[in-house]
Structure formats: C-alpha cells, structure tokens
Amino acid sequence: MGGLRYALWAFAAGSLIPVMGVLSARLGRSIGEPVHAAVVLFGAGFLLSLLLSVALTGRLPALGVLRGDPLIDRLAGAVLVFYVLSITFLAPRFGIGNSILFAVSAQLVTSAVLDHFGLFGAPQRPVGALRLAGIALMVVGIAIAQLAARTAPEAR
DSSP states (O other): OOHHHHHHHHHHHHHHHHHHHHHHHHHHHHOOOOOHHHHHHHHHHHHHHHHHHHHHHSSOOGGGGGGGOOGGGGHHHHHHHHHHHHHHHHHHHHOHHHHHHHHHHHHHHHHHHHHHTTTGGGOOOOOOOOOHHHHHHHHHHHHHHHHHHSOOOOOO
C-alpha cells in the first residue's frame, strides 16, 4: 500500500474522531452517565473487533501469545478508555471543537517526542527546528480556526 493510501486512511480515521466525540457525548447524555456510555461503546467495539478478526483472519486471536509480551504494551487499552471517557465527558461541557483542539495539539507534540526519542520502540526520527516550527504552525493554525469558529456570528 502506497504512502497516499496510508495518508488517506489516516485522514479518514482522524476525521472520525470528532464524530466519535459527538456521538459518545450524545450517548452519555441520553444514558445519563458518561462512564456508562463508555461501557456501551466498548461493548459494541469489542463485538465488532471480534467479527472483523474472524472475517479478516479466519480465526480469533490466540491469547496465549500474550504471555511473553510486556504488560505495558496492553496499556494502550487503558489509554483508549481514558480518551473515550474524556471526550464523552468534555464534548458537551467544553465543546467538541475545544476538546479536539487540545487533543490534536497534544497528539502533535507527543508524536514528535515519541519520534525524537524512539520511545516505546517507535522508530527514532530526530526532530529538528523545521519540524518544530511546523508543529508550532499547525497548533497555532488549529487554535486560530477554533477562535474563528468561536467569534463567528451564529448561523440561523
């Protein structure tokens, strides 16, 4: 798969993050509790993951292979729970735009740190001044876009 296809796939995945935030916040409001919404969301996600696992590989994951893996590798699940709970709680209170603004800004900065130091086994890619300037420009651009949305007259 070429770089363009990977970029489009990543773009599609990223575009669904704010949609997930809005939908999970709505579910949290209708259920009356953001934590319960997360349980429903993870239940649905678990079932879909099982179905996709069987459909795409012809089998379920072999849990026995996890014995040799470092426990920290499974902490991604805890990170996912924290993110889903956070967005479910924050979106109706802080706004989806603000929530995503800070989440994306943090992703940009954290990605650069992970790349620069090769943390958690990531390929090490030193971050230079030009990349730092680009990250700063993107964060400022995201902030300006959010400010512009905040100051724009309401659509009627």
